[in-house]
Amino acid sequence: MLKSFFSFLLLSVLLISCVKKESKFTSAPKGASHPNLILTSKSVSEIKSKLGSIPLFDQTLAITKEEVDLEISKGISVPIPKDMAGGYTHTQHKLNYIIMQKAGVLFQLLGDEKYAIFIKEMLFEYAKIFPKLPLHPQTRSYSRGKLFWQCLNDSNWLVYTSQAYDCIYSWLSKEQSDYLNKTLFRPYADFLSIENPQYFNRVHNHSTWGNVAVGMIGLVMNDDELVHRALYGLDKVNVDLTAKDNDGGFIFDKNGKAGFFANLDSPFSPDGYYTEGPYYQRYAIYPFLIFAEALQNNKPELKIFEYKNGVLIKAVHALLNLTDDDGEFFPLNDGQKGMSYYTPSLVSAVNIAYYYGTQNPELLSIAKKQNQVQLDATGLAIAISLKENKEEKFIKKSIELSDGSLGDEGGISILRHQKLNETMTLVYKYTAQGLSHGHYDKLSFSMYENGDEVIQDYGFSRFVNIEQKNGGGYLNENKTFAKQTIAHNTIVQNETSHFNSDFETGSKNHSEKYLFDISNPNFQITSAKEKNAYPGTEIHRTMIMVKDTTLTNPFIIDIARVSSSKKNNYDLPFYYLGQLISTNFNYETPENLSILGKKNGYQHLWKEAFGNANSDNIQFTWLHKKRFYTLTSSTKTDDEIILARIGANDPNFNLRKDPMLLIRKRNIQNAVFATIIESHGNYDPVTEKAENLYNHFKSIKVLVNDENYTAIEIIDNNNKSKILILANNESSSYKNHSIKINNKNYTFKGSYNYN
């Protein structure tokens, strides 16, 4: 015992001296102005004056108090780190920082010292173990943490704990805060940065957390060096620019920039879209905004909320638009299904965006659904406005969000049609790679109705925080299936993934927006091109949401053109959800199931049925969530049709066994996949009534497909037909076009015509 105490002392001295060499150690002027990070003296007194009169704030406070009191009653537990995510020590340390942050707020707002004592005692426990902690015993991460298996989680800890510390800073004696600064916090911040440059200096959500952790504690300790480090990264690091992390992502930004500003500059588009995708945008939005609030409180001269034309506020609006009717984020790139704007980071984000933005009353309706607020000035403002019934419905319209730092690296289109409580949503993705969480899914799409997935994006293959599943981390199937092109509703050439699944190549390229026009709400069109996924091949895909007045629901027209310098096989999968009702084509079902291919994700697909189109159109009707859908696609008679199911080569049953319809065109240079997707009926198992069992359209035909134009005819069951003409190389809305089809002249202005 005594021996271990001495080793501890020795280690501490070593660590501290080690740190001292590298930095000017500055501690905060004692008792000056804490709290000053998220809560401020001013906001605390304003909140206190209103307590008991603002229902949603009071309610959140009461629930928080109940939660924290319960945890305090259980006593303090600061175990020696050992487990992966989902395991005991991981979960306990996570709980600790969450409760400390809340206890800090309670101490400030309620003035009960027990909260301060709880934080102080817990921090002293951490200060006791931290100096002698080796790297976490789990070795999986490219940047192993100390409390957790990766620095990322250690950063989470510091982002929250800094807030708790700020709340009790003035209450602590100078000796106590000096001790904590020296023994725990400064070494902790140095560990996350200086000792882990490969983690700290990236452009990545991980590093954003790292930057913010260091910046937050820097602000609390009034340590300008740390704040500077947070904002601009480590000054000079000898790094290998081609190094990758364990997600397969590059560690360093190609421009060599780092720190909080670099993480704002590079991954955010001017529209506020975060290149990693909504799931990680949701994850990163908390450190981005909470640090912005802290900077605004401490360094208003930075005008952080105006940075890059107010990109932080725009990011919140982008994120809210990247959700379905239930508030769940579209699982683009790596994303967990079910994650929604009810998550605490979005409560914080909505509150901060409201307060520091333009007090958009539509945000209030989101806050009302969230039914909780952030316990600071921003949450107070929300709760007061809600009390005053200022909220307006948050209307998710059709929208385009550009990708890329300058907004010129493709983007995402969301087409929506809303009628009463019925919504159809189409999500079309033509972005850049999306850093290490990107999928090889150029020009893929997904489709929703009333908050339910109809044609799904698989999302990631991971069970976050479920320890039995690889410690809650990414599963092998994420790489071998979920990221692969065949896992998405887009064109696959010769059964290989886009960019041959090469991350470096993918990261150098992006799709190109061709057209986005929602000026006619009954004919919303989006179109993009991909020229690099397969060298020598161009894919041009146009998706249209049409609302015909004679039909109850809108329908989708999907025109995917492929042009190549050589003959190829082209596959287009549709990951419909639900159960097959009928097809107009014949297929065989094999006696034994075999895999669809050997690699590139195909090895995870069972071939449940196969046949040939044997017609110039296939029709496929399915039932999902009590609704009937039909997909009609133009085919050549020898096009192959495959019904597949996910789940092969999946020894741990990590994959969901979801179905897929595949259209395969073989040995062809140029091809058009022209498809109509209809939502046409519904079924009620209680009344047993089936309405509109049959779809409306009989066929879709490609009339013309050349370099300049693609023309399509769609014919309904009454033999009424419409012609859709797309200009393939001229997206201007002013240009006049003229084309002869079947001896009839069509002239139109703008890049498309539908009549």
Next chain:
Amino acid sequence: MLKSFFSFLLLSVLLISCVKKESKFTSAPKGASHPNLILTSKSVSEIKSKLGSIPLFDQTLAITKEEVDLEISKGISVPIPKDMAGGYTHTQHKLNYIIMQKAGVLFQLLGDEKYAIFIKEMLFEYAKIFPKLPLHPQTRSYSRGKLFWQCLNDSNWLVYTSQAYDCIYSWLSKEQSDYLNKTLFRPYADFLSIENPQYFNRVHNHSTWGNVAVGMIGLVMNDDELVHRALYGLDKVNVDLTAKDNDGGFIFDKNGKAGFFANLDSPFSPDGYYTEGPYYQRYAIYPFLIFAEALQNNKPELKIFEYKNGVLIKAVHALLNLTDDDGEFFPLNDGQKGMSYYTPSLVSAVNIAYYYGTQNPELLSIAKKQNQVQLDATGLAIAISLKENKEEKFIKKSIELSDGSLGDEGGISILRHQKLNETMTLVYKYTAQGLSHGHYDKLSFSMYENGDEVIQDYGFSRFVNIEQKNGGGYLNENKTFAKQTIAHNTIVQNETSHFNSDFETGSKNHSEKYLFDISNPNFQITSAKEKNAYPGTEIHRTMIMVKDTTLTNPFIIDIARVSSSKKNNYDLPFYYLGQLISTNFNYETPENLSILGKKNGYQHLWKEAFGNANSDNIQFTWLHKKRFYTLTSSTKTDDEIILARIGANDPNFNLRKDPMLLIRKRNIQNAVFATIIESHGNYDPVTEKAENLYNHFKSIKVLVNDENYTAIEIIDNNNKSKILILANNESSSYKNHSIKINNKNYTFKGSYNYN
């Protein structure tokens, strides 16, 4: 045109004369007392006096009016019958009778003649086509109808239309009603009965509809002969007692009884359980109760609601107890998932049971959820009581429902544990065959939590009213899979179904109740034996729901003993829903999927993984609807474990691709499958918190298994153990037992001990 008019006349004359030969034609005394069927002059005037003051009644009336007005505005359509269920003519005729019935009520309650005119005109259209209608062109039924493909649907038409007719009977001129009686209704009733004895004289839900159709129109026309025929069946029919219908059921009751009373006597147990199962009980409950109401109005001397100790009212309570937390019926035998007590037949049933029963206030809470009432005296009573806030929560307790006319043919146990809004429900089935809709599923079970299926009963394989799927009728897979034993969570011997899937043998036998004891809410036990499913083999299965105070949720102990005169293979499948999280046993996943067997349902199962237990316990953890479950089962090392999935040999994709865990004990005479099923944790994709990922029990061991006793030890992760002792041949609660296990003496009173 003229020619066809003459053929029509000729046909009519022929038909009428044909009928006349066979019956005394009696028409109702004109204008006497109509309406007198469901509505009566007295109830109409009472309702009218209250209109506008009873919210739920008024609301139902307003919605009904809106619905009927819309249909009237579309005009009358009485097409020549042609289609199967789901097709146009089927759907239209069905709509017609539903709207006519409602229009009749509206005419009586609102007095607007347009409703009477609508019914009259539609009836005249039917009278125009009916006499010359041949049998329906679809030939699939054993009793083809005229308006529909089977007499059953024709009977539906008449049950509803009789009510409409009654409502306008006094309003019609005598010439008009005479014409309709002679041309349409009497021939229609004779068609359903005299011309279809194989349909009318059965004991089956079909015949109940037929009986009631004839009885209802008999009451309207004051035709005693028809009423007598309805109540007692056709007097004398030369029938083949071994004939079967197209469902595979016997056409005639073994006792040769027929008619409404026979259908009350035989399929209902004294507890009100209907042997076909809840789905058909739900379907038959409407004709049973609506005719009972009509009989009560017209022949109160029958005291129909007191018949068989009030079995009709008991039947409603039984049905309500056969639902999960969402009000959905357990899909025992042939049953559609999602069918619930929100269906109109249950609105009617609950209203009638309340009014003619004991005005049980718990029924009011169901009616409140249904949010509509029957537009007659019974619905008025419900709506008035709801206005007076008399409702009490309908508490579904643990319950046993006997099967068999005398209640001595086994039954169903439902064990429930409710805590706040959390419910665990276990459904254990040890009934008789259940007529033609029965499954070969002796001693099978299913498990629910909070209204979600956890371990499912597959239900039937059918898409009711979805025309593309075999005209909405039963699919082949219902026979080849859904009815087979392997499709259920029960013991299969040598890969053959119970009774070798022989319906006649199955119909002669039933399981035997052994024990049902819910006196201790924390240890609810049910037990039954099956001695005939496999000659020479006895299966004795005991299921227990235990609530341990140290655990959040109750858990299930499942002890299935098999004793045989020879060595066999025994399979026990568990149709868990959700995704595998972890197992404690190793398994192989094959490169190609093959079927589990060639017949008896095995041909529909893909063998996704297989291995040996290699231990004295297997554990299997899965995630479903955000909850974690673990199954722990005692094994011998060479027991085979198979992970299977439904869907093989399913050329039309009729089956759901659901997973199953199979424990197989090979080449053994006596075996015990001893299993614990725990619900132990939950997952939130929004907070990404996983609580109680790991289960509580480490193992379950069989300590003793002989003719007299089975003793089990269950051991938790803290090595605490409990011993469960079951007396195998003495279910008395008074008998004293003494048994030595591992040199320790256990004495207890009653048939089981858990300590």
